[in-house]
Amino acid sequence: MIKMEHINTVPNSPAVNYQQMNSTQQTMHSYQTHVYHNEQVPAQNASNMQQNAQGNDLDQNDLGQILRIFQKYNLKESEEIFRRELNRKNGIEVSLDPSQKEREFYYDIYESLTRFVESTKENKYELSQVLYPIFIHLYMDMINKDYLKLAQEFFNKYSTVQTSNHALDIKKLKLITNKDQLNRSEFRETYGTTKYNVKLSDESYRLLKDFVKVKNSKPLVDLIKENMMLEIYNGPLRDHRQQSQNSGGLLGESNSNNNTERIFYGLLKEPEQAEEADDLAGEGGDETEKPKKRKNKREALMNKKNRQDPNAPQFNRIPLPEIRSIDRLNRKQAAKDYLKRARLGPESLPSICFYTILNSFNLVNCIDLSDDSCWLALGLSDSTVRICTLNEKLKLRTLKALHELESLDKESDEIFNLMFDEHSGVDHKTLAGHSGPIYGVCFSPDKYFVVSGSEDGTVRLWCLLTFSCLVSYRGHNGPVWDVKFGPYGHYFASCGMDKTARVWATDQHQSLRLYTDHLADIECLCFHPNSNYLATGSSDRTIRIYDLGSIKEAQQIRQYTGHKDVVNVIKFSACGRYLGSGGNDGTILVWDISKSVIVANLNSHKQAIYSFDFSKDNTVFATGGLDNTVKVWNMAKLCKDVEQSEDFSKFVTRNETHLEIGSWQTKLTPILHLHFTRRNLLVGIGPFNDKNKK
Numbered sequence: 001m002i003k004m005e006h007i008n009t010v011p012n013s014p015a016v017n018y019q020q021m022n023s024t025q026q027t028m029h030s031y032q033t034h035v036y037h038n039e040q041v042p043a044q045n046a047s048n049m050q051q052n053a054q055g056n057d058l059d060q061n062d063l064g065q066i067l068r069i070f071q072k073y074n075l076k077e078s079e080e081i082f083r084r085e086l087n088r089k090n091g092i093e094v095s096l097d098p099s100q101k102e103r104e105f106y107y108d109i110y111e112s113l114t115r116f117v118e119s120t121k122e123n124k125y126e127l128s129q130v131l132y133p134i135f136i137h138l139y140m141d142m143i144n145k146d147y148l149k150l151a152q153e154f155f156n157k158y159s160t161v162q163t164s165n166h167a168l169d170i171k172k173l174k175l176i177t178n179k180d181q182l183n184r185s186e187f188r189e190t191y192g193t194t195k196y197n198v199k200l201s202d203e204s205y206r207l208l209k210d211f212v213k214v215k216n217s218k219p220l221v222d223l224i225k226e227n228m229m230l231e232i233y234n235g236p237l238r239d240h241r242q243q244s245q246n247s248g249g250l251l252g253e254s255n256s257n258n259n260t261e262r263i264f265y266g267l268l269k270e271p272e273q274a275e276e277a278d279d280l281a282g283e284g285g286d287e288t289e290k291p292k293k294r295k296n297k298r299e300a301l302m303n304k305k306n307r308q309d310p311n312a313p314q315f316n317r318i319p320l321p322e323i324r325s326i327d328r329l330n331r332k333q334a335a336k337d338y339l340k341r342a343r344l345g346p347e348s349l350p351s352i353c354f355y356t357i358l359n360s361f362n363l364v365n366c367i368d369l370s371d372d373s374c375w376l377a378l379g380l381s382d383s384t385v386r387i388c389t390l391n392e393k394l395k396l397r398t399l400k401a402l403h404e405l406e407s408l409d410k411e412s413d414e415i416f417n418l419m420f421d422e423h424s425g426v427d428h429k430t431l432a433g434h435s436g437p438i439y440g441v442c443f444s445p446d447k448y449f450v451v452s453g454s455e456d457g458t459v460r461l462w463c464l465l466t467f468s469c470l471v472s473y474r475g476h477n478g479p480v481w482d483v484k485f486g487p488y489g490h491y492f493a494s495c496g497m498d499k500t501a502r503v504w505a506t507d508q509h510q511s512l513r514l515y516t517d518h519l520a521d522i523e524c525l526c527f528h529p530n531s532n533y534l535a536t537g538s539s540d541r542t543i544r545i546y547d548l549g550s551i552k553e554a555q556q557i558r559q560y561t562g563h564k565d566v567v568n569v570i571k572f573s574a575c576g577r578y579l580g581s582g583g584n585d586g587t588i589l590v591w592d593i594s595k596s597v598i599v600a601n602l603n604s605h606k607q608a609i610y611s612f613d614f615s616k617d618n619t620v621f622a623t624g625g626l627d628n629t630v631k632v633w634n635m636a637k638l639c640k641d642v643e644q645s646e647d648f649s650k651f652v653t654r655n656e657t658h659l660e661i662g663s664w665q666t667k668l669t670p671i672l673h674l675h676f677t678r679r680n681l682l683v684g685i686g687p688f689n690d691k692n693k694k
Contacts, residue, residue, distance in 0.1 A: 266312030602623075
């Protein structure tokens, strides 16, 4: 019997390895004399063979025999020249005919495996995860050996057997029909270097192991051992819904071992918070409107500020910038607005203010609002950033001339207003400097800076005091898809097509952190409210969380799967414990990052989701996307259900019937940005789609 442990590849069996292998050295004296002394000779022979093939109309069998000669004597350069010339001049793709033994080898392995999975009944859904990686590697092995017709027959027969989690991958794989396309594709890089993760129960693993013993096939054992990572868990068998909601990643379900490290999700306790709360309480004593209610709010605020959160990191865990006077004033104003916030819930839905941007459907790529909801930033396809004011009283003003600034009283409490030129106020400003469309834009918390990312591969830091570019950061090898400032300023992050995320500081021109774990473009990112963690969402359909304060080599502390398409937007809740995401599959997922479980799986959106935001008091959250719909969900109920659940293994993931409390639809405007103000007013923004206007 064959065991799944300690099995070596069988030398004489058909090798299931799509990587290029070196052939055994031959000892033919006559051929060695004429060929190995100079590679130009076979190259010229390849050209002559191509001309003969063109003149004599050789069939596929003749061309296949020529290729076999090149492969037999390991003449890689000659083979590539011959293939390239045939394809360029004749459009011919040579397909070799496998032997009957090789044909039976491929079909026997996969046919027996599919029949086994179908026969397991209750374990069918879990064991069906094994089918996809075996299918991928067998197909790529056939393409690599030039069995193109056999590969096409194999694909047509078994592509329909795969689960819907890999529907996008199957469509991409169908386009790969020859070796050159395979070498240039992401499949070779992804599946050739990383194992596919399969999570099985003890019972499912036992069934698979028994099948392999009965099958007595060493090539099948090698396929499983070399290309799959089997994660065995103890406990009851997961049903189809549980298994499906955690699947969908490019390399299968995320490994539980990646989510075991503790995460400090609590908010930071700043040294100045208690003092600010006392000052705020003292100022509030003069107000006469509803004094009792306001007093209770102030007391609750002070108690919350002074309470130590056991789940919060130390304030100095990562270096943060010193708090300036202007920062204290801004936080003081934010606290006042917080006291006046509207209380939201099923009986008191949020008011929505929606801005429609006209004549810009193919022009606006990204949108951001400042923290005080007064300024709007637009990233445009014409390589510019547009800054607009939404408050007529807060115009975009520039600094006074240098000689006027020198004459100001630096100790004045109004210095931050006196340094601006009152006559320079305008409604909008244009920032030009990039050489490609803008795909990411974000305000700093103090509203003095804007950071932008472009197709030109650069990240630019703009000063909103002078409306000029301060720094151009270079490091990405391709378009930058998203940029975000940290909650305390100073730090910001970027991500792009080069599959990397970078963390920068405003006072340094080189990146401080570089994360390269994703397997495809990183589409979006977000800082944790305590600024200690960074979350990224990718086209590989995974979400990863990195510890910015870690000095270890492995800085990734969370990896989540569940989306079946590209992840477009991610957002941390105001309390820091939950992470929400939306993607092209129209699904909204909410994770409890402390337990690494999905607590909500919402599917009521009909198209891709591009906007997501939590209210400031964590009672509701809103989502929107290309279906022109804004939906509001009951976050307070979700938090209550999670806190009351003693055993997370029995927690039932909430769906749209449990949490949806409101839905509003625009006529022809997709929702590209949603933002809750400090007082819990929901602001939505999107470009008017006049192309669908009837």
